[in-house]
Amino acid sequence: TMLHHLVFLLGTSLVAKEIFASINCYYQKQIARYNGCSLTEVPLVPKDTLVFWLNFNKIRQVNASSFPLLEQLLILEIGTQSVSSVTIGKAAFRNLPNLQTLDLGDNKILHLDPEAFVGLSNVNTLRLFHNRLDESILEEDYLRDFISLEYLDLSSNQIKILRPHRLFYHLKNLTIVNLKYNQIPIICEGHLDSFQGKFFSLFILNSNYLYKPTSEDWANCGNPFKNIALGTLDLGSNGWGEDKVQHFLTAVNGTPIDFLKFKNHIMGSGFGFKNFRDPDKDTFAGLARSGIRLLDISHGFIFSLNPYLFQSLGDLEWLDLNHNKINQIQKQAFFGLRNLKTLNLSYNLLGELYNDAFEGLQNVKLIDLQQNHIGIIAQNPFRDLLSLEMVDLRDNAIKTLPSFPSMATIFLSDNKLLSIGSQTIRATFINLERNRLANLGDLYILLQVPNVQYILLRQNRLSDCNKHVNVSENNQLIYLDLGENMLKLVWDRGLCLDVFRALSNLLVLHLNNNYLTALPQDIFSGLKSLNRLNLASNLLSYLPPDVFPESLKTLNMSENQLLSLAPEVFMTLSLLDITNNRFFCDCTLNTWIAWVNKSNVTLAGSENDTYCVLPPGLTRVPFSSVALDGCNEDELQKPLQFSLFIFTSVTLIMFLTAVIVFNHFRGTCFVWYKTIIGTLLKERKQAIDTSAYKYDAYLCYSNRDFEWVQNSLLKHLDSQYSEKNRFTLCFEERDFLPGEDHITNIRDAIWNSRKTICIVTRQFLKDGWCVEAFNFAQSRYFCDLKDVLIMVAVGSLSQYQLMKYKPIRVFVQRSQYMQWPEDHQDVDWFLNSLSHQILQEKKVKKKSSVTEMQTIRTIS
Numbered sequence: 087t088m089l090h091h092l093v094f095l096l097g098t099s100l101v102a103k104e105i106f107a108s109i110n111c112y113y114q115k116q117i118a119r120y121n122g123c124s125l126t127e128v129p130l131v132p133k134d135t136l137v138f139w140l141n142f143n144k145i146r147q148v149n150a151s152s153f154p155l156l157e158q159l160l161i162l163e164i165g166t167q168s169v170s171s172v173t174i175g176k177a178a179f180r181n182l183p184n185l186q187t188l189d190l191g192d193n194k195i196l197h198l199d200p201e202a203f204v205g206l207s208n209v210n211t212l213r214l215f216h217n218r219l220d221e222s223i224l225e226e227d228y229l230r231d232f233i234s235l236e237y238l239d240l241s242s243n244q245i246k247i248l249r250p251h252r253l254f255y256h257l258k259n260l261t262i263v264n265l266k267y268n269q270i271p272i273i274c275e276g277h278l279d280s281f282q283g284k285f286f287s288l289f290i291l292n293s294n295y296l297y298k299p300t301s302e303d304w305a306n307c308g309n310p311f312k313n314i315a316l317g318t319l320d321l322g323s324n325g326w327g328e329d330k331v332q333h334f335l336t337a338v339n340g341t342p343i344d345f346l347k348f349k350n351h352i353m354g355s356g357f358g359f360k361n362f363r364d365p366d367k368d369t370f371a372g373l374a375r376s377g378i379r380l381l382d383i384s385h386g387f388i389f390s391l392n393p394y395l396f397q398s399l400g401d402l403e404w405l406d407l408n409h410n411k412i413n414q415i416q417k418q419a420f421f422g423l424r425n426l427k428t429l430n431l432s433y434n435l436l437g438e439l440y441n442d443a444f445e446g447l448q449n450v451k452l453i454d455l456q457q458n459h460i461g462i463i464a465q466n467p468f469r470d471l472l473s474l475e476m477v478d479l480r481d482n483a484i485k486t487l488p489s490f491p492s493m494a495t496i497f498l499s500d501n502k503l504l505s506i507g508s509q510t511i512r513a514t515f516i517n518l519e520r521n522r523l524a525n526l527g528d529l530y531i532l533l534q535v536p537n538v539q540y541i542l543l544r545q546n547r548l549s550d551c552n553k554h555v556n557v558s559e560n561n562q563l564i565y566l567d568l569g570e571n572m573l574k575l576v577w578d579r580g581l582c583l584d585v586f587r588a589l590s591n592l593l594v595l596h597l598n599n600n601y602l603t604a605l606p607q608d609i610f611s612g613l614k615s616l617n618r619l620n621l622a623s624n625l626l627s628y629l630p631p632d633v634f635p636e637s638l639k640t641l642n643m644s645e646n647q648l649l650s651l652a653p654e655v656f657m658t659l660s661l662l663d664i665t666n667n668r669f670f671c672d673c674t675l676n677t678w679i680a681w682v683n684k685s686n687v688t689l690a691g692s693e694n695d696t697y698c699v700l701p702p703g704l705t706r707v708p709f710s711s712v713a714l715d716g717c718n719e720d721e722l723q724k725p726l727q728f729s730l731f732i733f734t735s736v737t738l739i740m741f742l743t744a745v746i747v748f749n750h751f752r753g754t755c756f757v758w759y760k761t762i763i764g765t766l767l768k769e770r771k772q773a774i775d776t777s778a779y780k781y782d783a784y785l786c787y788s789n790r791d792f793e794w795v796q797n798s799l800l801k802h803l804d805s806q807y808s809e810k811n812r813f814t815l816c817f818e819e820r821d822f823l824p825g826e827d828h829i830t831n832i833r834d835a836i837w838n839s840r841k842t843i844c845i846v847t848r849q850f851l852k853d854g855w856c857v858e859a860f861n862f863a864q865s866r867y868f869c870d871l872k873d874v875l876i877m878v879a880v881g882s883l884s885q886y887q888l889m890k891y892k893p894i895r896v897f898v899q900r901s902q903y904m905q906w907p908e909d910h911q912d913v914d915w916f917l918n919s920l921s922h923q924i925l926q927e928k929k930v931k932k933k934s935s936v937t938e939m940q941t942i943r944t945i946s
């Protein structure tokens with residue numbers, strides 16, 4: 087079995103023993119499994135056994151009486167016995183007439199009776215590797231009965247001479263011979279006479295130190311493979327330099343060889359040496375008549391590919407030169423390779439490519455140049471390669487692109503590209519990962535090619551966008567990877583917000599690790615086919631409804647800063663990853679859990695990775711262990727709402743008349759009132775409680791409203807704006823710690839302020855941060871029983887617009903909000919009542935709050 091081979095390769099029967107000690111030894115379904123059972127003799131097995139495994143035992147001897155008649159047995163393995171030697175007696179397998187595979191490998195020392203194998207005329211696979219067998223195994227007639235033999239494994243033995251017995255002439259089906267790791271120093275014409283007329287699909291002479299300099303003069307040795315045809319001939323790891331290769335190939339001139347392997351050779355001068363020769367136009371000349379199609383000369387020391395090096399190899403289709411020291415491709419090095427399809431030059435020392443580097447390769451489809459040091463490419467080395475389908479330039483040092491002909495796949499990852507320039511790369515698959523591209527505008531250039539389907543730009547430095555062209559409407563892009571860039575910097579400046587607008591065929595989009603704090607409005611609106619979206623590892627705290635295309639099925643929001651979850655956003659999904667966010671677990675979580683239960687969405691990741699971060703009592707408690715009770719707000723609110731309605735109506739009617747009168751003179755009235763009250767309460771002003779809080783109020787508004795807020799509120803309230811003002815306010819532009827993450831700043835501001843004033847405008851509602859801040863401030867009402875939130879609505883906002891947002895809905899239902907006056911004369915009055923609200927300590931009364939409050943407990 088494979089395992090037996092594997093263990094042989096590991097080379098320790100000790101390990102094997104331990105592996106198998108615990109495995110039961112049994113017979114089941116015609117397979118007798120007796121590997122590693124410490125057996126010293128062959129056990130009895132049923133007559134119908136097909137497969138018999140006896141590896142890793144302690145059987146010293148197998149003889150004619152070892153096996154009962156097992157007419158059906160096909161496979162027998164007695165390898166790796168942990169005894170000093172194994173003896174196979176006369177006719178040991180005579181009772182196994184139909185055996186097809188016999189494995190006696192890795193017995194270290196194997197003693198064979200000359201008649202050991204009699205009767206094995208159906209065996210096609212014989213494994214005798216690592217048995218300290220010498221040349222007699224081939225020179226004598228041990229194998230005479232193996233007339234069906236196809237595969238003979240004699241690797242890792244001590245064969246020193248290769249002169250097979252005449253009997254091999256009758257083994258017509260023998261096609262694979264493995265002689266790797268023996269000690270055959272030379273094979274000359276005549277030695278393999280009994281192989282004449284045969285075709286070997288695989289002949290392995292790897293690692294034999296063939297033709298060592300100390301051997302007899304092999305110059306006159308002739309062609310060892312005379313009248314033999316070879317599929318694959320493996321001559322690797324024999325320590326051959328250029329002279330031996332040339333000599334050998336001259337000797338075998340005319341022998342058909344399909345695939346020649348010289349992997350691990352010592353041809354070539356290497357880097358910085360001159361004493362060994364690089365191969366030249368004569369080296370492979372001997373192969374001219376062999377019809378060779380595949381040549382592996384990888385893992386060597388070739389430094390220069392000399393002119394006309396491969397000129398005789400007109401049939402060659404595949405040339406592997408990886409892991410040499412190739413630094414120079416001389417003119418016309420590849421001349422004559424008119425049928426070559428694949429050229430592998432990876433892992434060499436190429437530093438530049440000249441225009442004529444690939445001259446003569448008119449049919450090449452695939453050039454692998456990865457892992458070189460190519461820093462500069464002449465204008466057009468790929469120009470004439472009209473059949474080219476793929477170029478692999480991964481892991482080089484390319485700074486500027488040459489022009490490429492149109493092809494299917496181009497790998498340019500791990501280079502030093504600073505920009506695409508104006509070069510269009512006409513390929514279906516373009517990999518530009520890990521370069522230094524900074525301009526998202528380059529993507530617009532890449533998308534000029536209508537048939538491009540895959541673009542990979544992961545781990546670049548995209549942080550700017552300077553575009554000169556629009557994305558073509560008929561592009562075919564289906565896969566785009568923009569992960570690990572800095573797209574936040576692009577979109578924050580309002581640049582290239584249309585980048586996805588025309589990608590109507592796109593199926594997969596990666597935007598992970600882009601420092602995104604918010605998604606620009608309508609950014610995904612053109613992605614009509616989008617199926618999979620990766621937004622993992624950003625800083626998103628809020629997802630507006632309708633942000634994702636309806637076609638979306640898989641979404642990764644892992645490692646963001648989402649505070650809450652609104653099912654509306656995720657309606658179309660079948661797979662969602664929300665692990666490692668910063669959820670605030672309030673009553674809305676119940677809605678979420680219920681939705682997940684009844685929807686078809688699958689949540690990715692371990693359930694312990696989807697957890698709460700806030701409120702403090704629930705930090706890192708997984709959703710699955712959180713239970714929120716008393717969350718039926720809607721029902722509790724109803725009577726309250728009704729009485730509120732009655733009360734408001736009555737009050738309204740009563741004061742209507744008075745209000746109409748007052749309305750006309752209210753500005754003047756208020757100024758009188760202020761003056762009187764001001765003188766009366768002079769002392770009390772000083773007594774404002776300065777305890778506990780760093781700020782009197784945190785002003786929360788959308789950044790776009792800052793101008794207005796500054797003119798209308800800050801200038802009239804904040805003490806730093808005017809000495810007349812008495813409040814210490816906190817607001818983002820001045821008081822937020824730069825570098826601290828935004829959500830922490832907001833949280834600190836709310837905790838450190840007596841009140842939080844939310845300036846609710848149209849912009850405010852659009853801004854996810856603001857809505858989350860609102861939500862957070864509101865949460866203190868429930869958690870600490872402190873009503874810290876003051877809501878100021880500015881501009882004409884309909885009730886409907888406000889009620890769309892759950893946190894605001896909850897607030898409006900329990901408390902009144904302030905409306906910024908439309909009439910200018912009311913502003914003073916408004917600011918005054920706002921000041922009062924800031925100073926007022928509103929404790930939520932325990933008694934009334936019990937019903938509203940959520941009790942949160944953790945299932946332990």
Ligand SMILES: *[C@@H]1O[C@H](CO)[C@@H](O)[C@H](O)[C@H]1NC(C)=O
Nearest residue numbers: 126127147148149150151152
């Ligand atoms: C055959 O081998 C067994 C041990 O496996 C041994 O006991 C027996 O004597 C041997 N028979 C002959 C004829 O050598």
Ligand SMILES: *[C@@H]1O[C@H](CO)[C@@H](O)[C@H](O)[C@H]1NC(C)=O
Nearest residue numbers: 207208210233234235258259
């Ligand atoms: C040799 O192989 C052929 C084809 O696989 C098969 O038909 C023939 O029986 C085999 N000859 C012997 C002697 O096993």
Ligand SMILES: *[C@@H]1O[C@H](CO)[C@@H](O)[C@H](O)[C@H]1NC(C)=O
Nearest residue numbers: 408428430431432433452454
């Ligand atoms: C070229 O050789 C390298 C190293 O063995 C290998 O990884 C790569 O797949 C090969 N390229 C082709 C096109 O076969």
Ligand SMILES: *[C@@H]1O[C@H](CO)[C@@H](O)[C@H](O)[C@H]1NC(C)=O
Nearest residue numbers: 530553554555556557558584
């Ligand atoms: C790109 O499209 C915009 C809007 O359709 C248009 O105003 C602009 O001129 C176009 N630019 C180019 C270079 O075609």
Ligand SMILES: *[C@@H]1O[C@H](CO)[C@@H](O)[C@H](O)[C@H]1NC(C)=O
Nearest residue numbers: 598622623642644645663690
């Ligand atoms: C989502 O992204 C994270 C972070 O990159 C990754 O660990 C996770 O496997 C992804 N989830 C899915 C479902 O692919």
Ligand SMILES: *[C@@H]1O[C@H](CO)[C@@H](O)[C@H](O)[C@H]1NC(C)=O
Nearest residue numbers: 676679680681682683684710
């Ligand atoms: C999911 O729904 C089923 C019935 O639809 C209910 O029995 C089960 O308790 C629910 N599970 C959770 C976690 O809500």
Ligand SMILES: *[C@@H]1O[C@H](CO)[C@@H](O)[C@H](O)[C@H]1NC(C)=O
Nearest residue numbers: 657658659681684685686687
């Ligand atoms: C869940 O899937 C089933 C069958 O695929 C479908 O009938 C049902 O409408 C889906 N439910 C939801 C909530 O999408």
Ligand SMILES: *[C@@H]1O[C@H](CO)[C@@H](O)[C@H](O)[C@H]1NC(C)=O
Nearest residue numbers: 691692693694695708710711
């Ligand atoms: C989740 O955590 C609990 C408690 O630490 C542990 O018992 C459980 O095995 C974890 N579940 C998974 C899927 O890791």
